[in-house]
Amino acid sequence: MTALLPRRGLAQILALIVILAVDRVVSPQFFDLRLQDGRLFGSLIDVLNRGTPVALLSLGMVLVIATRGIDLSVGAVMAISGAIAASLADSHGLPVVLAASLGAGLVCGLWNGFLVAVLGMQPIVATLILMVAGRGIAQLITEGRIVTFASPGLVWLGNGSILGLPVPVAIALGMLILTGAVVRGSALGLLIEATGGNARASELAGVGTRAMILSVYVWCGVCAALAGVIAAADIMGADANNAGLWLELDAILAVVIGGTSLFGGRFSLVLAVLGALIIQTMNTGILLSGYPPEFNLLVKAVVVMAVLLLQSPKLSGFAGIMARLRRAKP
Amino acid sequence: MTSKALFAASAMAALLLALPASAAELTVGFSQIGSESGWRAAETSVSKQEAAKRKVNLKIADAQQKQENQIKAIRSFIAQNVDAIFLAPVVSTGWDSVLKEAKEAKIPVVLLDRDIDPSGKELYLTAVTSDSVHEGEVAGDWLAKTVGAKACNVVELQGTVGASVAANRKKGFDTAIAKHANLKVVRSQTGDFTRAKGKEVMESFIKAEGGGKNICAVYAHNDDMMVGAIQAMKEAGLKPGKDILTVSIDAVPDIFKAMVAGEANATVELTPNMAGPALDAVAAFKEKGTVPPKWIQTESRLLTATDNPQKEYDSKKGLGY
Numbered sequence: 001m002t003a004l005l006p007r008r009g010l011a012q013i014l015a016l017i018v019i020l021a022v023d024r025v026v027s028p029q030f031f032d033l034r035l036q037d038g039r040l041f042g043s044l045i046d047v048l049n050r051g052t053p054v055a056l057l058s059l060g061m062v063l064v065i066a067t068r069g070i071d072l073s074v075g076a077v078m079a080i081s082g083a084i085a086a087s088l089a090d091s092h093g094l095p096v097v098l099a100a101s102l103g104a105g106l107v108c109g110l111w112n113g114f115l116v117a118v119l120g121m122q123p124i125v126a127t128l129i130l131m132v133a134g135r136g137i138a139q140l141i142t143e144g145r146i147v148t149f150a151s152p153g154l155v156w157l158g159n160g161s162i163l164g165l166p167v168p169v170a171i172a173l174g175m176l177i178l179t180g181a182v183v184r185g186s187a188l189g190l191l192i193e194a195t196g197g198n199a200r201a202s203e204l205a206g207v208g209t210r211a212m213i214l215s216v217y218v219w220c221g222v223c224a225a226l227a228g229v230i231a232a233a234d235i236m237g238a239d240a241n242n243a244g245l246w247l248e249l250d251a252i253l254a255v256v257i258g259g260t261s262l263f264g265g266r267f268s269l270v271l272a273v274l275g276a277l278i279i280q281t282m283n284t285g286i287l288l289s290g291y292p293p294e295f296n297l298l299v300k301a302v303v304v305m306a307v308l309l310l311q312s313p314k315l316s317g318f319a320g321i322m323a324r325l326r327r328a329k330p
Numbered sequence: 331m332t333s334k335a336l337f338a339a340s341a342m343a344a345l346l347l348a349l350p351a352s353a354a355e356l357t358v359g360f361s362q363i364g365s366e367s368g369w370r371a372a373e374t375s376v377s378k379q380e381a382a383k384r385k386v387n388l389k390i391a392d393a394q395q396k397q398e399n400q401i402k403a404i405r406s407f408i409a410q411n412v413d414a415i416f417l418a419p420v421v422s423t424g425w426d427s428v429l430k431e432a433k434e435a436k437i438p439v440v441l442l443d444r445d446i447d448p449s450g451k452e453l454y455l456t457a458v459t460s461d462s463v464h465e466g467e468v469a470g471d472w473l474a475k476t477v478g479a480k481a482c483n484v485v486e487l488q489g490t491v492g493a494s495v496a497a498n499r500k501k502g503f504d505t506a507i508a509k510h511a512n513l514k515v516v517r518s519q520t521g522d523f524t525r526a527k528g529k530e531v532m533e534s535f536i537k538a539e540g541g542g543k544n545i546c547a548v549y550a551h552n553d554d555m556m557v558g559a560i561q562a563m564k565e566a567g568l569k570p571g572k573d574i575l576t577v578s579i580d581a582v583p584d585i586f587k588a589m590v591a592g593e594a595n596a597t598v599e600l601t602p603n604m605a606g607p608a609l610d611a612v613a614a615f616k617e618k619g620t621v622p623p624k625w626i627q628t629e630s631r632l633l634t635a636t637d638n639p640q641k642e643y644d645s646k647k648g649l650g651y
Contacts, residue, residue: 027538029537029538029540036567041567042537046530046533050530050533139365143371143650145368146554234526234529235526235561239524239525241366242522242526287519287530287535288534288537288538290519293488296520
């Protein structure tokens with residue numbers, strides 16, 4: 001149940017393989033890889049690199065959703081942290097820049113967590129406040145302009161490479177391992193799931209549900225801030241109007257594709273990240289295909305529906321049999 | 331600019347009413363959309379400069395992208411009995427009743443940057459706008475001239491799907507290169523007018539076209555997407571501006587920075603100076619009764635690396651882009 005990759009991941013892996021195969025058909029050079037200036041270069045690397053922001057967002061989002069919450073503000077938090085990072089980049093060192101922008105994400109998360117856990121607001125409404133206000137805050141920081149910077153340290157975070165892998169991908173991998181180690185290496189994950197499953201019962205059983213809820217929103221804010229710094233580093237500038245725009249929806253979609261129920265109670269980090277990769281594999285495939293852009297959203301919707309149908313135990317023979325087998329076992 | 335956007339529209343109207351009457355010859359009220367983009371901020375700064383040059387008292391009301399705020403601002407301008415009203419309409423319909431009020435008060439209205447629904451043509455004096463189809467043509471003509479008779483595969487970064495500017499800039503470019511059989515748009519995808527998407531889409535174009543070897547030029551519907559595309563080309567080991575020609579539209583400061591570095595070739599200016607021609611038209615109308623044409627088209631200047639990009643950058647960087 002608490003394994004990092006449970007058997008229920010089969011549908012997602014199958015979906016990823018199918019989409020990769022389709023990408024190979026529309027773009028024959030899809031799996032080509034070569035080294036360019038010490039960095040791997042190819043469409044597969046693009047998928048990983050471009051998928052990083054949503055993967056990072058989904059790492060925080062999946063924990064929030066596990067507590068039966070939701071965080072609509074992650075896109076706005078990306079804009080805020082990116083704006084802070086870009087404004088400070090050329091005048092301060094990288095540690096200060098990172099501390100300030102990730103700190104802003106932490107504060108945003110605390111705010112959301114406070115509204116939900118302490119004031120008892122509905123998560124969708126509580127985080128909607130920051131979703132709207134956050135972009136305004138980011139625009140205030142950048143004064144509505146695209147703030148550019150040339151600080152080599154921050155640029156490296158978006159465009160550098162570690163052992164041939166783009167730095168953002170390495171960061172996302174590191175965050176997945178860190179988050180996994182913390183929540184699955186301890187009872188924390190179980191307590192988060194208990195909070196989402198039945199907050200009242202868990203409270204009575206001695207789980208500090210309030211602290212659980214507060215901490216998942218904080219973590220979600222930090223992940224979003226990191227995604228924002230990477231997005232700004234990628235284009236060497238902070239675009240408060242567009243950074244992270246609508247990405248909260250992609251993050252929620254990634255979590256759902258990863259099989260986590262919006263009703264909370266259980267989650268899988270690896271599958272959420274896999275969900276983010278499925279979305280990006282599809283996006284990159286659409287860009288490579290050469291279809292007119294009017295089809296982008298339509299193709300995306302059809303594929304998402306297919307992936308979700310694949311997971312539906314009632315509609316998919318394969319998943320259905322798996323579910324029945326699992327039910328028959330005990 | 332943005333800090334101003336914080337005020338509620340009502341507070342702003344009150345502020346406007348409280349402003350002391352100036353000794354200037356003309357008083358013009360300007361209902362600006364809001365601070366949706368850097369270009370918009372630059373338009374506001376240039377409008378102030380142009381008004382100051384002509385000793386006109388310009389009152390600017392920021393509508394925060396809301397039509398109701400613009401209507402309120404226009405009503406308050408009418409109440410103050412200004413000499414003329416400039417309107418940058420956020421949408422094209424729904425202006426009839428408030429523009430009729432202005433007409434009854436005999437205050438001429440000039441539309442800036444955007445047009446309104448054709449049914450309302452008699453309700454305004456003139457519209458000062460750029461022709462976005464023409465902008466695309468200027469970009470296409472430059473590319474055709476630069477490439478000459480050589481075969482050239484062009485990739486296109488479109489603006490947001492459904493935006494009229496994107497459709498027009500595509501149409502103009504297509505018309506211009508249709509006369510040249512050697513120019514062909516091989517790939518066209520939307521980059522949503524943003525740097526991040528421009529970069530992502532260009533990355534995929536490069537992969538799909540043999541590592542960029544089959545691409546001879548990039549055409550982007552705005553400079554921001556091109557700035558992203560230039561990064562993508564550099565990361566792929568290509569030399570933008572040399573291996574692959576670039577032409578885009580808007581003339582924002584950062585594209586001139588790229589030109590100075592030899593990484594961009596040409597841009598077509600969408601001038602932020604819409605207020606200058608509008609003020610001239612209003613002055614002529616007020617003094618001599620000259621009725622301007624219904625449409626004053628702003629110039630779409632072509633700016634290339636040979637047009638002193640450093641000077642262009644210096645003149646534009648302070649405008650709020």
